Amino acid sequence: MPEKILTNEDLSRIVDTSDEWITTRTGIKERRVAAKGEDTSDMATEAALKALEQAKISAKEINLILVATATPDMLFPATACFVQKKIGATNAACLDISAACAGFLFGIEIAQQFITSHTHDTVLVIGADKLTSITNWTDRNTCVLFGDGAGAAILGHRGSAHGVISTHIGSDGQFSDILFMPGGGSRCPITRDNVDLNLATIHMTGKEVYKQAVTAMVSASQKVLADAGLTADDIACVIPHQANLRIIEGIADRLQIPLERFYVNLDKYGNTSAAAVAIALDEANRSGRIKHGDYVLLVVFGGGLTWASTIVEW
Ligand code: UT7
DSSP: OOSEEEEHHHHHTTSSOOHHHHHHHHOOOEEEEOOTTOOHHHHHHHHHHHHHHHHTOOGGGOOEEEEEOSSOSSSSSOHHHHHHHHHTOTTOEEEEEOOGGGHHHHHHHHHHHHHHTTSOSEEEEEEEEEGGGGOOTTOHHHHTTBOEEEEEEEEEOOSSSOEEEEEEEEEOGGGTTSEEOOSSSSSSOOOTTTGGGTTTSOEEOHHHHHHHHHHHHHHHHHHHHHHHTOOGGGEEEEEEOOSOHHHHHHHHHHHTOOGGGBOOOHHHHOBOGGGHHHHHHHHHHHTTSSOTTOEEEEEEEETTTEEEEEEEEO
């Protein structure tokens, strides 16, 4: 996580909002903001190095790097290539995944496919986003929601039964216009004339996104539970996308899993997009919240629309 903290109080001095509104509507109290010159690949690199240390392997053993991000350092080359250079993973192929907030779990599914087909056996999956670089700081509907950060995981063959046991990814392009960034791509390059229109920032229809998020994350969770032959009672910890506490409460209610079994850290970080579940998984692991043998359900949702779910036997 970047060091700089931006609190709700700080935001209330930038736009017409309040700590009370942000807390009651979202659960967010503060978020992190990358420093000038701290790029998505820098946060991704920090996360990758911590994952390598924990996995006790060298960067040279990685043969595929997947970076899920909506805020790549540049449109090309892939941010994964910058990470490769920074960590010295000279034996890796590199690519970025564009699945917005759902990208990290898309990465887990892609990694799993490469691993089970024996194409690449040691895969570094990173979720990294610097959403503050595409935030419209005059739009109170969106600017209070997002923060920056990165998380990483290394996947490989396991001798035991433990590991990723069920995955699901899905999309619905019909809703591509409720959460998007209209400018900056080939359809609408940023020009001298349109630079004041805030086109290269997040545009969102919040209420519709909210509704779709609950529906998609509930059905994605039910799908991986059924595929794994498990029920909600078997899940020791749910790690949901960290967008809004009310969305998480809605999922908990519909899945009939007590809220206490959900890992929530959005109060500290806001919505860090593709990084959110990766950061939460790491915190839950390092704090002992998830233990060897636990079934962990990860479930995410993002622009596209995209959604994904994974069950891991830890
Ligand atoms: O990774 C996925 C990313 N996106 C999401 O997850 C977003 C999902 N949606 C949400 O989380 C919620 O819809 C929001 C938090 C964005 C908004 O909450 P809401 O309960 O749906 O509020 P609303 O949009 O219906 O707005 C209610 C009122 C409006 O005022 P009026 O029209 O009732 O007078 C807004 O203008 O709240 C106003 N408002 C604010 N007031 C103070 C909107 N943003 C703010 C703000 N501070 N920051």
